[in-house]
Amino acid sequence: MGKLIRFLPLVLVIALGVVLYRGLSLNPQDMPSALVGKTMPAFALQTLNNSDKVVTQSDLLGDIVLVNVWATWCPTCKYEHPYLVDIAKDPQVKLYGLNYKDERGAAQKWLQNYEDPYMFSIFDEEGTLGLDLGVYGAPETFVIDHHGIIRKRFAGAIDTRVWRREFEPLIAQLIEEKKQGK
Amino acid sequence: MRLFSIFILTLVFAFSANIATASPVETYEFNDEVTKIRFQALSKELRCPKCQNQNLADSNSPIAADLRKELYELLQQGKADSEIVDFMVNRYGEFVLYRPRVSELTYVLWFGPAVLILLGVIVVIVIVRRKPVDKKTLALSSEQQEKLKNLTNGK
Numbered sequence: 001m002g003k004l005i006r007f008l009p010l011v012l013v014i015a016l017g018v019v020l021y022r023g024l025s026l027n028p029q030d031m032p033s034a035l036v037g038k039t040m041p042a043f044a045l046q047t048l049n050n051s052d053k054v055v056t057q058s059d060l061l062g063d064i065v066l067v068n069v070w071a072t073w074c075p076t077c078k079y080e081h082p083y084l085v086d087i088a089k090d091p092q093v094k095l096y097g098l099n100y101k102d103e104r105g106a107a108q109k110w111l112q113n114y115e116d117p118y119m120f121s122i123f124d125e126e127g128t129l130g131l132d133l134g135v136y137g138a139p140e141t142f143v144i145d146h147h148g149i150i151r152k153r154f155a156g157a158i159d160t161r162v163w164r165r166e167f168e169p170l171i172a173q174l175i176e177e178k179k180q181g182k
Numbered sequence: 183m184r185l186f187s188i189f190i191l192t193l194v195f196a197f198s199a200n201i202a203t204a205s206p207v208e209t210y211e212f213n214d215e216v217t218k219i220r221f222q223a224l225s226k227e228l229r230c231p232k233c234q235n236q237n238l239a240d241s242n243s244p245i246a247a248d249l250r251k252e253l254y255e256l257l258q259q260g261k262a263d264s265e266i267v268d269f270m271v272n273r274y275g276e277f278v279l280y281r282p283r284v285s286e287l288t289y290v291l292w293f294g295p296a297v298l299i300l301l302g303v304i305v306v307i308v309i310v311r312r313k314p315v316d317k318k319t320l321a322l323s324s325e326q327q328e329k330l331k332n333l334t335n336g337k
Binding site: 028029031032033034035127131132136 | 234244245248249252272273275276
Protein backbone atom coordinates (compact mmCIF):
# COMPACT_ATOMS: atom_id res chain seq x y z
CA MET A 1 0.00 0.00 0.00
CA GLY A 2 2.71 2.41 1.03
CA LYS A 3 4.59 1.76 -2.19
CA LEU A 4 1.53 1.91 -4.35
CA ILE A 5 0.55 5.29 -3.01
CA ARG A 6 3.78 6.71 -4.43
CA PHE A 7 2.33 6.14 -7.88
CA LEU A 8 -0.82 8.05 -7.08
CA PRO A 9 0.49 11.44 -8.37
CA LEU A 10 1.65 9.76 -11.59
CA VAL A 11 -1.73 8.15 -12.07
CA LEU A 12 -3.47 11.47 -11.40
CA VAL A 13 -1.24 13.30 -13.88
CA ILE A 14 -1.87 10.67 -16.54
CA ALA A 15 -5.62 10.86 -15.93
CA LEU A 16 -5.50 14.65 -16.21
CA GLY A 17 -3.48 14.32 -19.40
CA VAL A 18 -6.04 11.98 -20.92
CA VAL A 19 -8.89 14.35 -20.06
CA LEU A 20 -7.09 17.37 -21.48
CA TYR A 21 -5.96 15.47 -24.56
CA ARG A 22 -9.54 14.51 -25.28
CA GLY A 23 -10.46 18.16 -24.95
CA LEU A 24 -8.15 18.98 -27.85
CA SER A 25 -10.31 17.09 -30.29
CA LEU A 26 -13.59 18.59 -29.08
CA ASN A 27 -15.06 21.45 -31.05
CA PRO A 28 -15.73 24.43 -28.75
CA GLN A 29 -17.96 25.95 -31.42
CA ASP A 30 -20.23 22.97 -31.19
CA MET A 31 -23.18 24.09 -29.12
CA PRO A 32 -26.22 22.00 -28.50
CA SER A 33 -29.32 23.73 -29.78
CA ALA A 34 -31.85 24.72 -27.17
CA LEU A 35 -34.58 23.73 -29.61
CA VAL A 36 -33.85 20.05 -30.08
CA GLY A 37 -36.92 18.17 -28.89
CA LYS A 38 -39.19 21.19 -29.20
CA THR A 39 -41.69 21.95 -31.90
CA MET A 40 -40.87 24.27 -34.76
CA PRO A 41 -41.55 27.84 -33.56
CA ALA A 42 -44.65 29.50 -34.99
CA PHE A 43 -44.14 31.89 -37.86
CA ALA A 44 -46.02 33.54 -40.71
CA LEU A 45 -43.69 34.80 -43.39
CA GLN A 46 -43.71 35.36 -47.13
CA THR A 47 -41.96 32.98 -49.44
CA LEU A 48 -38.93 34.24 -51.25
CA ASN A 49 -40.44 33.89 -54.69
CA ASN A 50 -43.92 35.12 -53.93
CA SER A 51 -44.54 38.05 -51.64
CA ASP A 52 -48.29 37.34 -51.72
CA LYS A 53 -47.92 33.86 -50.33
CA VAL A 54 -47.61 33.54 -46.58
CA VAL A 55 -46.37 30.26 -45.16
CA THR A 56 -46.53 29.04 -41.57
CA GLN A 57 -45.05 26.24 -39.51
CA SER A 58 -47.95 23.96 -40.53
CA ASP A 59 -46.72 24.07 -44.14
CA LEU A 60 -43.69 22.09 -43.00
CA LEU A 61 -45.68 19.37 -41.23
CA GLY A 62 -46.06 15.74 -42.17
CA ASP A 63 -42.72 14.88 -43.72
CA ILE A 64 -39.17 14.50 -42.66
CA VAL A 65 -38.01 18.02 -43.24
CA LEU A 66 -34.71 19.78 -43.59
CA VAL A 67 -34.71 23.53 -43.09
CA ASN A 68 -31.57 25.09 -44.46
CA VAL A 69 -30.70 28.61 -43.32
CA TRP A 70 -28.96 30.44 -46.15
CA ALA A 71 -28.21 33.90 -47.50
CA THR A 72 -26.41 35.42 -50.43
CA TRP A 73 -23.99 37.20 -48.08
CA CYS A 74 -22.76 33.85 -46.83
CA PRO A 75 -19.85 32.37 -48.82
CA THR A 76 -20.11 28.98 -47.12
CA CYS A 77 -23.68 28.72 -48.39
CA LYS A 78 -22.31 28.81 -51.90
CA TYR A 79 -19.95 25.98 -51.04
CA GLU A 80 -22.71 23.74 -49.72
CA HIS A 81 -25.20 24.61 -52.44
CA PRO A 82 -24.35 21.77 -54.88
CA TYR A 83 -24.69 19.25 -52.04
CA LEU A 84 -28.12 20.65 -51.21
CA VAL A 85 -29.12 20.22 -54.83
CA ASP A 86 -28.12 16.56 -54.47
CA ILE A 87 -29.96 16.09 -51.18
CA ALA A 88 -33.11 17.60 -52.68
CA LYS A 89 -33.26 14.68 -55.10
CA ASP A 90 -33.93 12.27 -52.24
CA PRO A 91 -37.71 11.77 -52.16
CA GLN A 92 -37.69 10.76 -48.49
CA VAL A 93 -36.77 14.19 -47.17
CA LYS A 94 -38.15 17.58 -48.04
CA LEU A 95 -35.74 20.47 -48.16
CA TYR A 96 -36.95 23.97 -47.36
CA GLY A 97 -34.88 27.12 -47.36
CA LEU A 98 -34.87 29.86 -44.78
CA ASN A 99 -33.51 32.91 -46.53
CA TYR A 100 -32.03 34.71 -43.56
CA LYS A 101 -31.57 38.50 -43.43
CA ASP A 102 -31.11 38.82 -47.13
CA GLU A 103 -32.30 40.95 -50.03
CA ARG A 104 -35.11 39.45 -52.04
CA GLY A 105 -33.72 40.39 -55.45
CA ALA A 106 -30.25 39.06 -54.80
CA ALA A 107 -31.60 35.85 -53.28
CA GLN A 108 -33.93 35.20 -56.22
CA LYS A 109 -31.07 35.74 -58.62
CA TRP A 110 -28.92 33.31 -56.64
CA LEU A 111 -31.53 30.58 -57.00
CA GLN A 112 -31.87 31.28 -60.71
CA ASN A 113 -28.13 31.13 -61.20
CA TYR A 114 -27.34 28.09 -59.08
CA GLU A 115 -30.51 25.99 -59.32
CA ASP A 116 -33.18 26.03 -56.63
CA PRO A 117 -33.05 22.93 -54.42
CA TYR A 118 -35.78 24.09 -52.03
CA MET A 119 -39.50 23.22 -52.02
CA PHE A 120 -39.77 26.89 -51.16
CA SER A 121 -37.66 29.38 -49.28
CA ILE A 122 -39.09 31.28 -46.35
CA PHE A 123 -38.16 34.94 -46.69
CA ASP A 124 -36.97 36.04 -43.25
CA GLU A 125 -35.71 39.50 -43.98
CA GLU A 126 -35.69 40.68 -40.35
CA GLY A 127 -34.35 37.43 -39.00
CA THR A 128 -37.33 36.96 -36.66
CA LEU A 129 -37.75 33.24 -37.35
CA GLY A 130 -33.98 32.96 -37.27
CA LEU A 131 -34.01 34.43 -33.79
CA ASP A 132 -36.74 32.06 -32.63
CA LEU A 133 -34.71 29.17 -33.99
CA GLY A 134 -31.58 30.34 -32.22
CA VAL A 135 -29.77 30.87 -35.51
CA TYR A 136 -26.53 32.76 -35.11
CA GLY A 137 -25.11 32.55 -38.58
CA ALA A 138 -25.47 30.81 -41.87
CA PRO A 139 -25.47 28.13 -43.05
CA GLU A 140 -27.37 26.14 -40.47
CA THR A 141 -29.56 23.14 -41.08
CA PHE A 142 -32.39 21.83 -38.93
CA VAL A 143 -33.88 18.36 -39.13
CA ILE A 144 -37.59 18.27 -38.27
CA ASP A 145 -39.50 15.02 -37.93
CA HIS A 146 -42.96 14.26 -39.27
CA HIS A 147 -44.54 15.50 -36.04
CA GLY A 148 -42.92 18.89 -36.44
CA ILE A 149 -40.37 18.32 -33.66
CA ILE A 150 -36.87 19.66 -34.21
CA ARG A 151 -34.50 16.72 -33.92
CA LYS A 152 -31.18 18.26 -34.86
CA ARG A 153 -29.46 21.51 -35.55
CA PHE A 154 -26.24 21.56 -37.50
CA ALA A 155 -24.23 24.77 -37.84
CA GLY A 156 -21.83 24.86 -40.76
CA ALA A 157 -21.62 23.66 -44.31
CA ILE A 158 -23.02 20.34 -45.44
CA ASP A 159 -20.94 18.28 -47.81
CA THR A 160 -20.86 14.57 -48.56
CA ARG A 161 -18.79 13.68 -45.51
CA VAL A 162 -20.84 15.81 -43.14
CA TRP A 163 -24.03 14.43 -44.61
CA ARG A 164 -22.92 10.82 -44.08
CA ARG A 165 -21.68 11.45 -40.57
CA GLU A 166 -24.22 13.87 -39.17
CA PHE A 167 -27.43 13.39 -41.08
CA GLU A 168 -27.75 9.97 -42.69
CA PRO A 169 -28.10 7.95 -39.47
CA LEU A 170 -30.73 10.33 -38.09
CA ILE A 171 -32.69 10.42 -41.35
CA ALA A 172 -32.67 6.62 -41.49
CA GLN A 173 -33.91 6.52 -37.90
CA LEU A 174 -36.68 9.01 -38.67
CA ILE A 175 -37.78 7.06 -41.74
CA GLU A 176 -37.95 3.96 -39.54
CA GLU A 177 -39.98 5.81 -36.89
CA LYS A 178 -42.34 7.07 -39.51
CA LYS A 179 -42.82 3.59 -40.96
CA GLN A 180 -43.64 2.19 -37.57
CA GLY A 181 -46.25 4.87 -37.21
CA LYS A 182 -44.60 6.43 -34.16
CA MET B 183 13.85 62.88 -33.23
CA ARG B 184 11.13 64.66 -35.11
CA LEU B 185 10.53 61.64 -37.28
CA PHE B 186 10.30 59.57 -34.17
CA SER B 187 7.68 61.80 -32.57
CA ILE B 188 5.65 61.74 -35.78
CA PHE B 189 5.86 57.99 -35.70
CA ILE B 190 4.63 57.89 -32.10
CA LEU B 191 1.82 60.31 -32.90
CA THR B 192 0.73 58.15 -35.83
CA LEU B 193 0.67 55.14 -33.57
CA VAL B 194 -1.39 56.98 -30.99
CA PHE B 195 -3.88 58.07 -33.63
CA ALA B 196 -4.07 54.62 -35.14
CA PHE B 197 -4.83 53.13 -31.76
CA SER B 198 -7.36 55.75 -30.77
CA ALA B 199 -9.14 55.21 -34.09
CA ASN B 200 -9.22 51.50 -33.34
CA ILE B 201 -10.68 52.09 -29.92
CA ALA B 202 -13.35 54.32 -31.40
CA THR B 203 -14.52 51.64 -33.82
CA ALA B 204 -14.14 48.71 -31.47
CA SER B 205 -17.37 49.20 -29.55
CA PRO B 206 -20.78 48.78 -31.15
CA VAL B 207 -22.36 51.97 -32.33
CA GLU B 208 -26.14 51.79 -32.09
CA THR B 209 -27.74 54.18 -29.67
CA TYR B 210 -30.88 53.30 -27.80
CA GLU B 211 -33.12 55.78 -26.07
CA PHE B 212 -34.52 54.76 -22.74
CA ASN B 213 -37.46 56.24 -20.91
CA ASP B 214 -35.76 56.02 -17.58
CA GLU B 215 -32.38 55.49 -16.04
CA VAL B 216 -33.28 52.15 -14.48
CA THR B 217 -34.10 50.56 -17.85
CA LYS B 218 -30.84 51.86 -19.22
CA ILE B 219 -28.89 50.29 -16.39
CA ARG B 220 -30.79 47.04 -16.81
CA PHE B 221 -29.97 47.07 -20.53
CA GLN B 222 -26.31 47.57 -19.80
CA ALA B 223 -26.27 44.91 -17.14
CA LEU B 224 -28.10 42.34 -19.28
CA SER B 225 -25.96 42.96 -22.32
CA LYS B 226 -22.94 42.24 -20.14
CA GLU B 227 -24.51 39.10 -18.64
CA LEU B 228 -25.52 37.63 -21.97
CA ARG B 229 -22.99 36.02 -24.20
CA CYS B 230 -22.76 36.45 -27.95
CA PRO B 231 -23.53 33.09 -29.55
CA LYS B 232 -21.19 33.72 -32.47
CA CYS B 233 -18.08 35.11 -30.82
CA GLN B 234 -17.99 33.00 -27.76
CA ASN B 235 -15.67 35.00 -25.58
CA GLN B 236 -17.55 38.25 -25.85
CA ASN B 237 -20.74 39.43 -24.28
CA LEU B 238 -23.48 41.22 -26.19
CA ALA B 239 -22.19 44.62 -25.16
CA ASP B 240 -18.73 43.92 -26.51
CA SER B 241 -19.43 42.14 -29.72
CA ASN B 242 -19.58 43.65 -33.17
CA SER B 243 -21.06 40.62 -34.84
CA PRO B 244 -24.44 41.02 -36.57
CA ILE B 245 -26.09 38.47 -34.32
CA ALA B 246 -24.99 40.39 -31.23
CA ALA B 247 -26.47 43.57 -32.73
CA ASP B 248 -29.72 41.69 -33.37
CA LEU B 249 -29.82 40.39 -29.85
CA ARG B 250 -29.14 43.84 -28.42
CA LYS B 251 -32.06 45.12 -30.46
CA GLU B 252 -34.21 42.26 -29.20
CA LEU B 253 -33.08 42.97 -25.67
CA TYR B 254 -34.00 46.61 -26.06
CA GLU B 255 -37.44 45.75 -27.42
CA LEU B 256 -38.12 43.26 -24.66
CA LEU B 257 -37.19 45.91 -22.10
CA GLN B 258 -39.46 48.42 -23.81
CA GLN B 259 -42.28 45.89 -23.60
CA GLY B 260 -41.78 45.89 -19.86
CA LYS B 261 -40.47 42.37 -19.55
CA ALA B 262 -38.75 41.37 -16.33
CA ASP B 263 -35.08 40.42 -16.32
CA SER B 264 -35.89 36.79 -15.64
CA GLU B 265 -38.33 36.71 -18.57
CA ILE B 266 -35.69 38.15 -20.86
CA VAL B 267 -33.11 35.65 -19.71
CA ASP B 268 -35.62 32.83 -20.26
CA PHE B 269 -36.36 34.19 -23.73
CA MET B 270 -32.68 34.04 -24.66
CA VAL B 271 -32.07 30.65 -23.04
CA ASN B 272 -35.07 29.15 -24.84
CA ARG B 273 -33.50 30.11 -28.14
CA TYR B 274 -29.78 29.92 -27.61
CA GLY B 275 -29.49 27.54 -24.70
CA GLU B 276 -27.84 27.88 -21.30
CA PHE B 277 -24.76 28.79 -23.24
CA VAL B 278 -25.81 32.45 -23.53
CA LEU B 279 -25.50 32.95 -19.79
CA TYR B 280 -22.12 34.02 -18.55
CA ARG B 281 -23.25 32.99 -15.09
CA PRO B 282 -24.80 29.59 -15.67
CA ARG B 283 -27.80 28.71 -13.55
CA VAL B 284 -27.45 26.11 -10.82
CA SER B 285 -28.77 22.86 -12.27
CA GLU B 286 -27.77 19.21 -12.44
CA LEU B 287 -25.55 20.07 -15.38
CA THR B 288 -23.67 22.79 -13.54
CA TYR B 289 -23.36 21.29 -10.04
CA VAL B 290 -19.74 20.36 -10.76
CA LEU B 291 -19.05 23.87 -12.00
CA TRP B 292 -20.63 25.60 -9.01
CA PHE B 293 -19.68 23.25 -6.19
CA GLY B 294 -16.55 21.58 -7.60
CA PRO B 295 -14.12 24.22 -6.31
CA ALA B 296 -15.63 24.21 -2.81
CA VAL B 297 -15.51 20.42 -2.71
CA LEU B 298 -11.86 20.45 -3.84
CA ILE B 299 -10.91 22.99 -1.17
CA LEU B 300 -12.73 20.93 1.43
CA LEU B 301 -10.89 17.81 0.30
CA GLY B 302 -7.59 19.67 0.47
CA VAL B 303 -8.32 20.88 4.00
CA ILE B 304 -9.26 17.36 5.07
CA VAL B 305 -6.05 15.93 3.62
CA VAL B 306 -3.97 18.57 5.39
CA ILE B 307 -5.74 17.94 8.70
CA VAL B 308 -5.26 14.20 8.37
CA ILE B 309 -1.55 14.61 7.64
CA VAL B 310 -1.02 17.06 10.48
CA ARG B 311 -2.92 15.00 13.03
CA ARG B 312 -1.42 11.69 12.07
CA LYS B 313 0.24 10.19 15.17
CA PRO B 314 3.98 10.79 15.21
CA VAL B 315 5.90 7.58 14.75
CA ASP B 316 6.75 5.86 17.99
CA LYS B 317 10.18 6.93 19.20
CA LYS B 318 11.05 3.43 20.35
CA THR B 319 10.86 2.02 16.87
CA LEU B 320 13.00 4.89 15.68
CA ALA B 321 15.83 3.95 17.99
CA LEU B 322 18.47 1.60 16.62
CA SER B 323 18.32 -2.01 17.59
CA SER B 324 21.26 -3.43 19.50
CA GLU B 325 22.45 -5.10 16.33
CA GLN B 326 22.43 -1.80 14.49
CA GLN B 327 24.16 -0.12 17.41
CA GLU B 328 26.89 -2.69 17.14
CA LYS B 329 27.26 -2.07 13.43
CA LEU B 330 27.42 1.65 13.95
CA LYS B 331 30.07 1.27 16.55
CA ASN B 332 32.13 -0.88 14.23
CA LEU B 333 31.79 1.64 11.47
CA THR B 334 32.83 4.62 13.56
CA ASN B 335 35.64 2.70 15.14
CA GLY B 336 37.00 1.59 11.84
CA LYS B 337 37.46 5.21 10.86
